[in-house]
Amino acid sequence: xxxxxxxxxDVARAAGxxxxxxxxxxxxxxxVAEETRRRIxxxxxxxxxxxxxxxxxxxxxxxxxxxxxxxxxxxxLGADPFFPAFIAGVERVLAEQSQALVLQVVTSQRAEExxxxxxxxxxxxxxxxxxxxxxxDPRIALLEELRLPAxxxxxxxxxxxxxxxxxxxxxxxxxxxxxxxxxxxxxxAHVAGPDHFLHGAARRDAWxxxxxxxxxxxxxxxxxxxxxxxxxxxxxxxxxxxxxxSAIIYANDVMAMAGMAVARERGLDVPGQLSVTGFxxxxxxxxxxxxxxxxxxxxxxxxxxxxxTLLDLVDGNGGPDVEMPPAxxxxxxxxxxxxxxxxxxx
Amino acid sequence: xxxxxxxxxDVARAAGxxxxxxxxxxxxxxxVAEETRRRIxxxxxxxxxxxxxxxxxxxxxxxxxxxxxxxxxxxxLGADPFFPAFIAGVERVLAEQSQALVLQVVTSQRAEExxxxxxxxxxxxxxxxxxxxxxxDPRIALLEELRLPAxxxxxxxxxxxxxxxxxxxxxxxxxxxxxxxxxxxxxxAHVAGPDHFLHGAARRDAWxxxxxxxxxxxxxxxxxxxxxxxxxxxxxxxxxxxxxxSAIIYANDVMAMAGMAVARERGLDVPGQLSVTGFxxxxxxxxxxxxxxxxxxxxxxxxxxxxxTLLDLVDGNGGPDVEMPPAxxxxxxxxxxxxxxxxxxx
DNA sequence: AGCATCTCCCAAACCGGTTTAGCGACCGGT
DNA sequence: ACCGGTCGCTAAACCGGTTTGGGAGATGCT
Numbered sequence: 144x145x146x147x148x149x150x151x152x153d154v155a156r157a158a159g160x161x162x163x164x165x166x167x168x169x170x171x172x173x174x175v176a177e178e179t180r181r182r183i184x185x186x187x188x189x190x191x192x193x194x195x196x197x198x199x200x201x202x203x204x205x206x207x208x209x210x211x212x213x214x215x216x217x218x219x220l221g222a223d224p225f226f227p228a229f230i231a232g233v234e235r236v237l238a239e240q241s242q243a244l245v246l247q248v249v250t251s252q253r254a255e256e257x258x259x260x261x262x263x264x265x266x267x268x269x270x271x272x273x274x275x276x277x278x279x280d281p282r283i284a285l286l287e288e289l290r291l292p293a294x295x296x297x298x299x300x301x302x303x304x305x306x307x308x309x310x311x312x313x314x315x316x317x318x319x320x321x322x323x324x325x326x327x328x329x330x331x332a333h334v335a336g337p338d339h340f341l342h343g344a345a346r347r348d349a350w351x352x353x354x355x356x357x358x359x360x361x362x363x364x365x366x367x368x369x370x371x372x373x374x375x376x377x378x379x380x381x382x383x384x385x386x387x388x389s390a391i392i393y394a395n396d397v398m399a400m401a402g403m404a405v406a407r408e409r410g411l412d413v414p415g416q417l418s419v420t421g422f423x424x425x426x427x428x429x430x431x432x433x434x435x436x437x438x439x440x441x442x443x444x445x446x447x448x449x450x451x452t453l454l455d456l457v458d459g460n461g462g463p464d465v466e467m468p469p470a471x472x473x474x475x476x477x478x479x480x481x482x483x484x485x486x487x488x489x
Numbered sequence: 490x491x492x493x494x495x496x497x498x499d500v501a502r503a504a505g506x507x508x509x510x511x512x513x514x515x516x517x518x519x520x521v522a523e524e525t526r527r528r529i530x531x532x533x534x535x536x537x538x539x540x541x542x543x544x545x546x547x548x549x550x551x552x553x554x555x556x557x558x559x560x561x562x563x564x565x566l567g568a569d570p571f572f573p574a575f576i577a578g579v580e581r582v583l584a585e586q587s588q589a590l591v592l593q594v595v596t597s598q599r600a601e602e603x604x605x606x607x608x609x610x611x612x613x614x615x616x617x618x619x620x621x622x623x624x625x626d627p628r629i630a631l632l633e634e635l636r637l638p639a640x641x642x643x644x645x646x647x648x649x650x651x652x653x654x655x656x657x658x659x660x661x662x663x664x665x666x667x668x669x670x671x672x673x674x675x676x677x678a679h680v681a682g683p684d685h686f687l688h689g690a691a692r693r694d695a696w697x698x699x700x701x702x703x704x705x706x707x708x709x710x711x712x713x714x715x716x717x718x719x720x721x722x723x724x725x726x727x728x729x730x731x732x733x734x735s736a737i738i739y740a741n742d743v744m745a746m747a748g749m750a751v752a753r754e755r756g757l758d759v760p761g762q763l764s765v766t767g768f769x770x771x772x773x774x775x776x777x778x779x780x781x782x783x784x785x786x787x788x789x790x791x792x793x794x795x796x797x798t799l800l801d802l803v804d805g806n807g808g809p810d811v812e813m814p815p816a817x818x819x820x821x822x823x824x825x826x827x828x829x830x831x832x833x834x835x
Numbered sequence: 836a837g838c839a840t841c842t843c844c845c846a847a848a849c850c851g852g853t854t855t856a857g858c859g860a861c862c863g864g865t
Numbered sequence: 866a867c868c869g870g871t872c873g874c875t876a877a878a879c880c881g882g883t884t885t886g887g888g889a890g891a892t893g894c895t
Contacts, residue, residue, distance in 0.1 A: 150851055161875045166853055176873060196611040197547045198851030202880050206543070208591070208613075217789065220577050221570030222772050227594075228567045234594040238604075243613055245554070246592045248573070248580040258584075265542040267554075267589055371776035397773055404778035426568050427743055430717035431777075432750035443563065496881055507845045512883055522843060544881030548850050 210268035232446025313349035315438030315470030320353035332388035374398025389481035396421035414479035433476035556614035558604035578792025659695035661784030661816030666699035678734035720744025735827035742767035760825035779822035
């Protein structure tokens with residue numbers, strides 16, 4: 144019938160011991176007899192006592208939470224398949240450790256840094272995830288200055304004191320290029336993500352290198368922004384060229400789908416006259432027409448590993464970088480042999 | 490050069506006042522001379538002092554955070570345009586109040602209730618958002634029992650002590666039906682969301698009522714699950730009927746896009762032989778071919794209003810329900826007049 | 836001058852845990 | 866019988882704020 148929730152003092156009194164004993168018993172620390180420990184825990188359960196997270200946070204100077212600051216332009220937020228899946232993976236491991244996830248969504252980079260500052264200043268979190276690594280990412284130094292432990296998704300291009308979860312997009316892109324080359328394509332373009340993202344650059348490099356490895360010169364590359372509108376724009380640009388590509392590798396599925404639509408509106412058959420590949424392998428990719436050849440990634444798996452790595456780091460067990468399995472190509476109906484062209488038919 | 494961050498005691502000492510005075514000054518409470526207040530604040534700024542969120546949380550028994558528990562099957566997480574946008578809207582108002590958002594993503598309903606229990610038991614949050622209302626939603630009673638303030642998105646079908654942010658999907662669906670009827674459709678089917686969601690049921694009712702209002706009998710309705718796979722399945726089902734519909738209203742864009750693909754694979758022209766409408770108006774909707782007629786919603790706007798409502802509630806200013814503007818139909822290329830059929834041509 | 840009132844501030848208690856210092860009981864060894 | 870060491874526990878300090886009770890000094894009123 145008690146209105147207010149029981150405190151450690153209530154448990155101590157009921158068990159006939161001191162607060163300290165209850166604390167020791169709860170945390171499984173030595174120095175309390177097994178018999179006593181059991182009794183204390185029994186009383187605690189009977190009273191329905193749960194240690195106050197707030198009090199514990201104050202006295203241990205820990206937040207028991209990790210943070211994620213996400214900078215996304217509003218129009219991309221809804222379309223991004225990565226971030227919700229990543230979070231789900233994170234949650235899976237946080238939940239079993241009674242840790243919480245504090246999320247901040249911001250729309251500009253300036254706000255993003257403020258977000259980290261606030262998380263740090265408030266002591267809301269014990270560590271953070273660093274996503275969407277950028278070229279010469281200033282956030283690394285910021286987090287160092289804030290003394291905020293972090294785990295990066297991908298390997299930064301600047302010196303970083305933080306463990307990284309290494310995800311390699313390149314094999315997937317390379318596989319896509321090889322797949323297209325094997326089909327006979329000689330003119331493979333790329334619609335990339337923004338230049339300043341490391342993963343955008345990595346996918347672009349992979350595309351370029353794979354083509355060179357095949358003895359071909361890379362087709363045109365158009366940097367874009369991961370949005371459907373951007374993908375459509377880039378596609379128009381490529382198809383307007385004097386010598387348009389016979390295949391386009393897009394840096395994500397959304398741009399690829401928009402690109403397919405553009406091709407179609409221009410009267411081009413996909414894959415008959417233009418092959419298209421995406422990246423992410425979203426659920427929709429398999430259910431559009433033609434079904435989209437894409438590169439499957441595992442954001443949820445990355446989230447889980449990143450969370451575990453971060454919790455270890457926060458506990459003082461800074462581990463080494465973790466390598467994740469490479470992305471895999473999933474071949475569907477949006478890729479096929481190119482049409483015969485003046486270049487190829489004598 | 491101090492390693493550890495300054496505390497209120499440091500500020501008090503430096504300003505030559507007591508801790509209490511600093512606290513009063515900071516919180517703008519009466520009882521401290523204007524001159525003194527300015528001096529204290531100056532010293533605080535000079536020392537770079539920020540009140541410890543943890544200490545404040547303990548002494549005021551407030552978390553200065555709100556929570557969101559999201560139950561989604563993994564395969565839907567990436568495709569759902571609603572939740573990231575909603576969160577972005579929430580953040581916009583939380584940020585300006587120095588509140589944080591604690592997120593929990595779970596995959597089963599059982600886990601969802603545990604999620605709320607944990608948030609409450611840990612005192613991690615002062616209130617929560619209740620999304621995806623279900624028929625006879627048990628979470629209402631749970632939150633009441635947990636004494637956790639909440640704001641619901643939509644009006645529950647059970648007695649609820651919580652303020653609601655009222656979003657009405659029905660006008661959008663009704664507009665879609667009217668649009669199709671005006672085009673000449675007489676046989677309009679619906680691919681719905683899961684039956685147990687209130688908004689799924691609402692969209693279904695709206696579809697049904699709008700058809701009746703037009704003097705037509707509702708075509709078949711297939712409940713589905715908001716996934717691309719589900720949308721494809723439902724579409725096959727509808728097109729396999731002896732008397733297939735000439736138009737299908739889908740409960741979200743993803744199912745509509747998958748449905749369009751199915752129609753196409755079966756050799757049906759959209760919109761020539763089958764008209765299709767979606768719901769959500771995702772960014773991609775405008776960039777597929779044919780561009781998808783859809784119903785535009787404003788999840789980010791809802792998030793902002795829901796956050797403000799929740800913060801007010803937590804502060805003891807439980808307000809009335811808030812009505813949001815209705816969803817609007819956006820007509821694009823996926824809808825057109827139906828082909829002449831035996832029914833219609835004498 | 837005397838007294839009530841008001842303003843401004845301080846000291847101390849409090850929130851609910853964790854952690855340290857230390858004390859008595861018990862143990863084995865000599 | 867005495868001594869050093871371990872075990873099991875308690876009391877109290879501590880984390881860093883907020884809040885309450887009350888005291889000193891200035892002011893107003895008669």
